[in-house]
Amino acid sequence: MGTSTERGSRSRQREAPYSDEYRDWLRMMLLIRRFEERAGEAYAVGQIGGFCHLYIGQEAVAVGTLSALREDDWVVSAYREHGQALARGMSSRSVMAELYGKATGCSGGKGGSMHLFDTSVRFMGGHGIVGGQIPLGAGFAFSARYRKTDEVSISYFGEAAANIGSFHEALNMAALWKLPALFVIENNGYGMGTAVGRASAITDLAERAASYGMPGVTVDGQDVVAVREATDEAVARARAGEGPTLMDIITYRYVGHSMSDAPHGTYRSKEEVDERRGRDPITVLADRMRELGLLDDDGMAELEADVAAEVADAVQFAEDSPEPDAEQLWTDVYAPVKEND
């Protein structure tokens, strides 16, 4: 035990780890926010079609978790995955172009908002069936172990997916076989319009880990530093061969489930949304950086201008890009026939 002054100093140091990464995190969270706002506008005027699920409010989850991973780790997500795609290092051009359905999109225009893929960063998709990607994530971890590597996998899903069979089956096998997997509940409180307490018999979802003998941690998803710290622990366990971790990361989406519902009015109140917006992940990190002398108004304005330019460039790129060729309809159903066949 030291003096209170020493404890204060140590505590300040404990809060400061990763501080050399803060600026990158802040920029990425801002990029996701502005990208998603622009995607919403493009959807409203019909430039983006189909279903589109925005990530606004949840940025710290993607940025905090993915900053902890290596290039050779595996990432898989559900259909609200634009944020993770960007945070994993996919270019904003290739993601926006995919939302526009263009040939230059990350999936060649065949995937769309819900099916972003980029094998160069081992981003193994956006998947559209709730919970379906969770066994895939366990499969990447199985493969990592099978190939005798120390790669890990991370699987993202909403809290509503914790009620589906694929969640339970995948977690059981991952724990049984001590697979190097992170299972991340992006707990934004609502599966479409159903509050977690109306769908799950227990609402502390980290407790579900106990059923499978794996650690379950509850994490403040509006604090990117807390997300990163918790992810580091889970990654270290996985790489050390100690098995999977369930992370219940508590966050909030400011917008509707998809573009078809209002942010509030039916299943949640304006007051609730306003209150939760009061603790914004971008503001939380920016305030911390200001306290540490790492950010001032000019610095923030610079970042805002930087991401605004990147988003504008992505939109321009998407608008200027060609549609897929008509013959693309027929390719990629099966492997190309080899010439000597």
Next chain:
Amino acid sequence: MATLTYRDALNAALREEMERDDTVFLMGEEVAEYNGAYKVSKGLLDEFGPMRVVDTPIAELGFAGIGVGAAMTGLRPVIEMMTWNFALLAIDQIVNAAAKIRYMSGGQIACPIVFRGPGGAALQLGAQHSQAFESWYAHIPGLKVVMPATPADAKGLLKSAIRDEDPVIFIEGEMLYNLKGEVPDEEYVTPIGEADVKRAGTDATIICHSKTVAPALNAAKALEDDGIDCEVIDLRTIRPLDTAAILASVAKTNRIVVAEEGWEFAGVGAQVADLVQREAFDDLDHPVLRVHQADVPMPYNKHLEKAAKADANKIAAAVRTVCYRD
């Protein structure tokens, strides 16, 4: 040529491919310590160890998805379904993931996986254990559907399926596992997508696959007494369908009967009939006839079950009809 059972031919295919390629592994319920519910994987645990011969919990959806994930990283999983009835629990991973990953990713990701196990009815197993689902899977672009009827085809086609770059639905016959047949001693593979003329003939064509091949051949034998010379074509692969083989035979015989284990509605025979009426309408001397399971869940009672199933008598009767001999 050695004489092997269908079961041992499958076992040999698995062993040879696992020896040849260390990315190939087998996963499923009771495949390892129990040596397989139908003993197809007998001895493989001892030879290849628990990392490559993996017992799973009873969780078809989960281990199918783990297999798809592993395949997306470049491994070659063989996922055993104890029977295809249980694979209904895994169909989300088969249809929504395996079949679509290549397309949805714009060609970035392959899914070289085999789902295999016995399909169709055995004897008196009742409604939930007696179902032929090949037409379900054949409906899905992105999947291949393979159904061998003989030990030699079982071995050669399973080896092709494991080497294939796309997901393959490999449906075996529970009643075929003890079937014996000659299997070449040397290394060989049987190409996916090629039908096999199991018997050449001139008067009528019987299209069949898997467990309807033997009754089709029996029917052809019986019809010799009526002076009807049947050609029997074993599809071997349902998707991609060997349309050239079907059309060539129809051009020769001008009469066609399609026999399958499954139900009538949207069945394999419906697809064949559609092909023939579009591509060979003028070759036909009689409408295409189909033999299939009665349009009911399979009953337990053995007399009712027999009445429900396609068999040699029903096939022979249909052939007589298309030959205007009934």
